[in-house]
Amino acid sequence: MKQLVILSGKGGTGKTSVTAAFAHLAAQSLGADKIVLADADVDAANLELVLAPKVLATTDFWGGQVAVIDQDVCISCGECVPVCRFDAISDATGEYIVDPIACDGCVSCVYQCPVDAIKMEEQRAGVWMHSQSRFGPLFHANLLPAQENSGKLVTLVKQHARLLAMDEGRELVLVDGPPGIGCPVISATSGADLALIVAEPTVAGVHDMERVLQTTRHFNVPAMVCINKADLYPQGADEIEHFCQHEGIPMAGRIPFDPAVSKAIVQGEPVTLYHPDAAASQAIEAIWRAVIAHLEQTP
Secondary structure, eight states: OEEEEEEESSTTSSHHHHHHHHHHHHHHHTOGGGEEEEEOOTTSOOHHHHHOOEEEEEEEEEEEEEEEEOTTTOOOOOTTTTTOTTOOEEOTTSSOEEOTTTOOOOOHHHHHOTTOOEEEEEEEEEEEEEEEETTEEEEEEEEOTTOOOHHHHHHHHHHHHHHHHHHHTOSEEEEEEEESSSHHHHHHHTTOSEEEEEEOSSHHHHHHHHHHHHHHHHTTOOEEEEEETGGGSHHHHHHHHHHHHHHTOOEEEEEOOOHHHHHHHHTTSOHHHHOTTSHHHHHHHHHHHHHHHHHHHOO
């Protein structure tokens, strides 16, 4: 079993469009019974918009703790207020309460309370789903607004995808990773056999691609790079390619700007399925073949 994660240094580079196309191509070449899909972008999951999966099971994700004051025990002494560095405790309603959004779970108020009126309670931070798409099973999740621990939720999504692949003898776990270089990216990248980084030929795109490459290198994950909308700024695309050559990073290919991609998104289809003869579809298919060939050589 191999794990392929699709990353980008910033949002909006076309990472999910490439992942959806890869899901379609993988189902064609390997078979839908040989792959498992995972959307690790739990802060803004949108792979499901293209794959249109049927949800089989939904499970709550509990992450982090917040302080809760038992009003029956509280003596309104106010000693908890000055020790809260986040100004999460107030008595605006006539009794001391904790704002769950402002609370950081530092537990200072719990230790300060003289009558043990404050307890820490688990928070429902999101949900994760096991779904069935036309291209194979999909694990995805949604983090609730203002919640943290997205890295833990990403790990949970990936674990279930990997376990299903192992139990059913599937060959590939295809992960749509989050953008950037934060904790969710680290969780999505961990254990991957190969990372494909989708870059765009802009100043910000080049800079952020270099940062995410530093991340994959730090965790010893082999990486390849493809350039999306490469023909909009050929000089920037050349800069990316020269950088990769200098750093010894394999180039998977270039994807031209193609209105067929936007039309496919509107229709909720991977571009390789919606318009297989489009220039972008042909380029993505060539990149898929290059990625699979490289992945097969990875021990």
